[in-house]
Amino acid sequence: xVSVSPGTESQSWSRLLPLVGRGGERELMEDLLGRWCRxxxxxxxxxxxxxxxxxxPESLAECQVRWGDGPFPERLPRVGRGGSAPGSxxxxxxxxxxxxxxxxxxxxxxxxxxxxxxxxxxxxxxxLLGVVLTNxxxxxxxxxxxxxxxxxxxxxxxxxxxxxAIASTLDLDALGEEILLRAVSLLDARRxxxxxxxxxxxxxxxxxxxxxxxxxxxxxxxxxxxDVLPExxxxxxxxxxxxxxxxxxxxxxxxxxxxxxxxFTPEDQRTLALFANQAAIALENARLHLDxxxxxxxxxxxxxxxxxxxxxxxxxVPSLPGYEIAGWNRPARxxxxxxxxxxxxxxxxxxxxxxxxxxxxxxxxxxxGKGVPAAxxxxxxxxxxxxxMGRVETGPRLVERLxxxxxxxxxxxxxxxxxxxxxxxxxxxxxxVNAGHNPGLLLRADGSIERLDxxxxxxxxxxxxxxxxxxxCLELGDLLCLYSDGITECASPDDEELGExxxxxxxxxxxxxxxxxxxxxxKEAVATFAEGAPQGDDQTMVLIRRKRSG
Amino acid sequence: xxxxxxLTVDRREGLAVIxxxxxxxxxxxxxxxxxxxQLMEEGYHHILLNLVGTKIVNSIGISILIEIIEKMIEIGGxxxxxxxxPTIEKTFHIMGLAQYxxxxxxxxxxxxxxxxxxxxxxxxxx
Numbered sequence: 001x002v003s004v005s006p007g008t009e010s011q012s013w014s015r016l017l018p019l020v021g022r023g024g025e026r027e028l029m030e031d032l033l034g035r036w037c038r039x040x041x042x043x044x045x046x047x048x049x050x051x052x053x054x055x056x057p058e059s060l061a062e063c064q065v066r067w068g069d070g071p072f073p074e075r076l077p078r079v080g081r082g083g084s085a086p087g088s089x090x091x092x093x094x095x096x097x098x099x100x101x102x103x104x105x106x107x108x109x110x111x112x113x114x115x116x117x118x119x120x121x122x123x124x125x126x127x128l129l130g131v132v133l134t135n136x137x138x139x140x141x142x143x144x145x146x147x148x149x150x151x152x153x154x155x156x157x158x159x160x161x162x163x164x165a166i167a168s169t170l171d172l173d174a175l176g177e178e179i180l181l182r183a184v185s186l187l188d189a190r191r192x193x194x195x196x197x198x199x200x201x202x203x204x205x206x207x208x209x210x211x212x213x214x215x216x217x218x219x220x221x222x223x224x225x226x227d228v229l230p231e232x233x234x235x236x237x238x239x240x241x242x243x244x245x246x247x248x249x250x251x252x253x254x255x256x257x258x259x260x261x262x263x264f265t266p267e268d269q270r271t272l273a274l275f276a277n278q279a280a281i282a283l284e285n286a287r288l289h290l291d292x293x294x295x296x297x298x299x300x301x302x303x304x305x306x307x308x309x310x311x312x313x314x315x316x317v318p319s320l321p322g323y324e325i326a327g328w329n330r331p332a333r334x335x336x337x338x339x340x341x342x343x344x345x346x347x348x349x350x351x352x353x354x355x356x357x358x359x360x361x362x363x364x365x366x367x368x369g370k371g372v373p374a375a376x377x378x379x380x381x382x383x384x385x386x387x388x389m390g391r392v393e394t395g396p397r398l399v400e401r402l403x404x405x406x407x408x409x410x411x412x413x414x415x416x417x418x419x420x421x422x423x424x425x426x427x428x429x430x431x432x433v434n435a436g437h438n439p440g441l442l443l444r445a446d447g448s449i450e451r452l453d454x455x456x457x458x459x460x461x462x463x464x465x466x467x468x469x470x471x472x473c474l475e476l477g478d479l480l481c482l483y484s485d486g487i488t489e490c491a492s493p494d495d496e497e498l499g500e501x502x503x504x505x506x507x508x509x510x511x512x513x514x515x516x517x518x519x520x521x522x523k524e525a526v527a528t529f530a531e532g533a534p535q536g537d538d539q540t541m542v543l544i545r546r547k548r549s550g
Numbered sequence: 551x552x553x554x555x556x557l558t559v560d561r562r563e564g565l566a567v568i569x570x571x572x573x574x575x576x577x578x579x580x581x582x583x584x585x586x587x588q589l590m591e592e593g594y595h596h597i598l599l600n601l602v603g604t605k606i607v608n609s610i611g612i613s614i615l616i617e618i619i620e621k622m623i624e625i626g627g628x629x630x631x632x633x634x635x636p637t638i639e640k641t642f643h644i645m646g647l648a649q650y651x652x653x654x655x656x657x658x659x660x661x662x663x664x665x666x667x668x669x670x671x672x673x674x675x676x
Contacts, residue, residue, distance in 0.1 A: 135623065146646075147616075151609050153644045182637075188555055188608045190575065208606070209553030209573070254575045256610050391664050 007521060025136055029065045031131050037067050039108060039121040044068030045106040047099075047129075048076045049136060068092060100130050101137040108252040127434035155271065158182045159207055162278045163193065179282065180250070183275040184208050187236075187268050189252040190261055191229050194279065196240070196248035202509040205248070217255055236264040238276035242284045250276045254501040255292040300335035305375055309335050312382045318344050324545040326515040328523065329538070336538035337367030337374025338484045339381055343420060345390045360425065361389045364482045364542055365418040366437065366456075373414070374538075377460075380409050381416055394422040396467040399433045399459060403467075406460030415461040419482055427545050428474035433467045435459050438485045441500075445477030445506050445548070452482075472545040479511055479518070486537035490526045493533045498526065556603070557581050559589070564668035565596040567657070579614030586618045586629070586670045595627030596664045599658055602633035612645050628652075628667050632660040662667025 001002040037045040047065040066072060071091040090096060090105065097104040165178050176194050184192040191209030195202035195216075203215045207229075216225045222430055224237050232253035252272060254261035264272075309331070317325040327340055343361035363385050367374040384405045392398045399420065406416060419440055421432025434440070436458030439451035455468030474480055483503075490498045503522070510521040522541060555578030556571040566589045572578060582599065589597055599615075601607075607615075622629040632654040634642065642648050654660035 142556075147609075147613065150613075150645045154609075154641050155642060157635075157644060165621075185606050185608050188575070190609055237606060256608065258610060 006545070017548075021075070025132070025139075026065065027155060028132055029129070029136070030067065032125055032132060033065050033104070034067045036104075036122065036125040039119055039125055040106065041109065042068065042106040043109050044070035044072070045104060045302060046070065047133075048074035048103045048105070049101065049133060049140075067179060068107070070105070072105055076103055076105075097126070099126070100134045102133045102282050104129070120300070150151040155186050158252075159274055159278065160188055162275070162282075167484075170415075172283070173206070175282045175286065176279070177480065179275055179279045180208055183250060183252060183272060186275075187252050187264065187271060188256045189236075189264075190254040190256055191232060192253065193229060193251045194248065196283070197246060202249050209253075218249075222250065224249075232262060236269060238269070238272040240276045240280045240283065242280045247280060247283050304374075305335040305372060306331075309375055309378065312379060313340065314342050318342055318357065318360065320357065320423075322425060322547055323423075324515040324543075324547060325360075326519045326543045328519050329539070329540045330523075330535070331370075331538045332486070332535045333371050335372060335375035336371050337378060337380045338365070338486065338538035338540040339367070340364040340482075340540050340542050341382065341385060342529060342542070343386070343389055345394075345427075357425070359394075360423040362423060362430075362432075362482065362542060362544070363387075363418065363420040364437070364440075364484065364540060365416045366484045366486075366538070366540070367416045368414055370538065373411070377406070377410050377414060377416060380406065381418070381459075389420075394420060394431060394433075395469040396433060396456075399456065399467040400437050400465065403435075403459040403461075403465045405461070407463055410460050415458040417458045423544065425472070428478075429471055430474060430480060430544075431469060431471045433469050435463070435465075435467055438483070438488065438500075440480065440482040441504065441507065442472050443479040443481065443504070443511055445475065447508055447511070449504055461490075474544070475547055477548040478546050479507065479515070480542075481507060481545040482542045484538060484540040486535075486539035487522070487526060487541060489537060490530055490539070491533060491536055492529055493531050498529050502529070515545050518543055554578070555581050558583055559585055560662075561589075561592075561594070564594075565598065565664045566594040567598045567600055567661070569600045569602065572613035574601070574604055574607040574615070576608075576610040576614070579611040583614050583618050587621065590621065590625060590627065595625060596623070597627070597629050598623065598657070598660050598664055599631050600633050600660075601630065601631060601635075601638060602657075604638065605635055607641065608636055612641070615647060615651075618646075618649065621626070623650060627669055628664060630654060630660050630664060632657050666667070 033047055036042075045067050049064045051262075071094060073091070094105050094107055097106065154540075162179055162182055165175060176534060178191050180194045182342050183189070191207075193207035193212040194205045196205050197203070197218070201215050201217050206214050211230055213225060213228050213230075216228065219225070224235055228235065228251055230407035233364070234252060234254050236253075237249050237251045239246055240250060250272060252264065252268075255264045255268065264400050313329050314327055317327055325342060327342060329336070329338055329340060331338065341361070341363045343363070344357035345361045365378070365381055367377040367381070381402070384402055388398055388401060392401060399418070402418070415436075417437035418435045419437040420435070421430050423430045432451055432452060433454045433456065434454040436454050439453050442450040442452065445449065451470060452470065452472065455470055457465050459465070473483065488498055488503055502525075506521060506525050507518065510518050519541060553573045553575070555573055558569040560567040560569070568582060568585055570578070570582065574582065574606045586597055619629050631642065631647075633656060634653060639653055642653060652660070652663065654663065
């Protein structure tokens with residue numbers, strides 16, 4: 001190694017100083033190195049500048065500038081690395097000169113001066129090189145710090161953008177990819193993957209680069225499976241959790257540098273945790289949004305179903321001379337499992353054009369269960385009754401066919417209690433089949449009660465069911481009341497049921513009123529009895545009175 | 551998505567377009583730098599980087615792009631970008647690349663501007 005003592009001749013300074021203001025940094029270093037080598041009598045020289053954090057991890061610096069000939073390496077080992085003394089790994093015949101943040105290697109001989117000769121020119125040039133290299137180093141440091149500061153800005157912007165995306169995008173796949181790509185990019189990862197918990201295990205949602213394992217069990221505090229991202233060296237993961245409820249995992253692999261890949265830093269782990277938090281919020285938002293959509297769709301479906309059911313139920317009552325008729329249905333939910341129908345049979349018109357009917361078909365049914373499944377069965381029952389009544393005699397054969405149809409078209413354990421019959425207006429005879437339905441009530445004009453008891457099992461319960469037809473005759477002033485158990489089983493806040501007895505008492509009290517008012521009285525009594533308690537079951541009632549004077 | 555970069559170079563009259571598809575990271579950045587320096591050696595001083603197939607770039611890739619811009623400025627040439635995703639465009643603005651390399655929304659707009667520069671310079675490589 002050569003020590004340098006600058007000369008004192010002011011001539012040399014005045015000659016050399018103008019060089020500093022000339023050309024670019026690299027050109028200046030090349031010029032000064034060439035001058036130094038010539039003044040030193042060197043055959044060749046090379047300058048190695050320390051690039052700081054951006055340097056190769058195994059080397060001090062890369063060769064920046066060369067002049068002349070010499071066995072100069074591409075990179076220099078770090079000073080003292082592995083216990084080796086500075087310069088100990090240099091090729092034979094190469095000398096080393098330490099400069100600020102740089103090293104100058106040179107090969108003695110071949111010039112006009114001798115290798116050991118100390119001149120003022122060499123001293124001045126060495127000082128100038130030191131100044132230029134210091135400038136170069138400072139400029140690089142500022143550039144690097146500026147780059148890092150800017151990149152912090154990119155990180156913040158990315159987190160902000162992901163937050164915005166969360167607020168504006170509810171497509172989980174798109175959000176997952178956005179978060180994954182941002183994380184891979186900002187962490188300088190080579191590859192990455194996003195997993196979400198499904199059926200108790202992490203399942204791959206999105207990945208970047210190569211291949212990724214499709215699923216794995218949560219490792220808890222243990223390490224990730226090695227093959228999560230195959231053929232990678234360094235893994236880093238952050239859990240995605242909402243209120244400590246694990247929802248998935250964000251995995252990164254192999255942090256890149258200019259010289260290959262390495263492990264991630266604790267700062268990287270913190271950044272990944274931030275993205276995992278964002279992912280968690282995105283997931284929760286998307287889930288809530290999906291729930292809201294589902295609820296909205298359900299409500300829309302319910303409205304539609306309720307509308308369909310309203311269309312199924314009679315919009316009014318048929319006009320039947322000598323009789324008063326009223327019907328009412330109130331489902332416990334948007335749609336219900338109760339059904340009633342009033343169907344003119346063999347209808348025609350008389351000589352004056354007035355519509356006449358020979359018989360009135362009446363049906364009142366109650367499907368087991370409530371809500372949409374029950375409503376679907378109501379729809380099935382309605383179609384079947386409309387198709388069969390009038391074509392098949394209203395009696396056991398009709399109900400047996402209904403039983404077969406409902407059995408074939410409904411889920412197991414679903415059945416319908418049904419009271420179906422037909423009224424002959426002329427005679428007042430009501431022929432009916434009660435298939436497991438609660439007994440209808442015939443309130444005679446004298447206040448006595450007759451029950452229309454079941455004559456068979458509910459339809460849709462068992463194959464091959466047999467049914468019995470019964471008949472009652474409505475005399476003048478009699479009131480026929482068919483209803484579903486939602487009326488008599490209407491519960492008070494104390495869980496007491498209204499019951500058949502209270503219903504009969506009520507009917508007796510209001511029996512003289514028009515059937516519309518009787519129905520209103522029943523509705524009011526039910527509401528009063530319930531005292532605002534939620535309606536537990538669908539409620540349906542059909543009233544037919546044979547007027548005292550036909 | 552793949553972590554490797556596919557690169558295509560289209561040499562035109564006086565300018566060259568480099569198309570990228572994939573990750574601009576260390577490897578991808580080096581590929582771009584290698585292609586750009588080769589073009590500079592061939593005399594192309596106006597290069598357009600069309601990132602239409604790139605959705606992701608990391609800090610190493612950005613530092614390499616900055617080096618390419620610096621080298622281009624040293625030789626008095628122009629480097630421009632086009633077809634960037636909004637994320638990459640924002641990143642380039644924050645990182646200062648947009649100060650030294652124009653960003654165009656599409657290739658036609660970029661080529662028009664670069665052709666103007668070719669004309670000002672009085673021709674370049676064929």
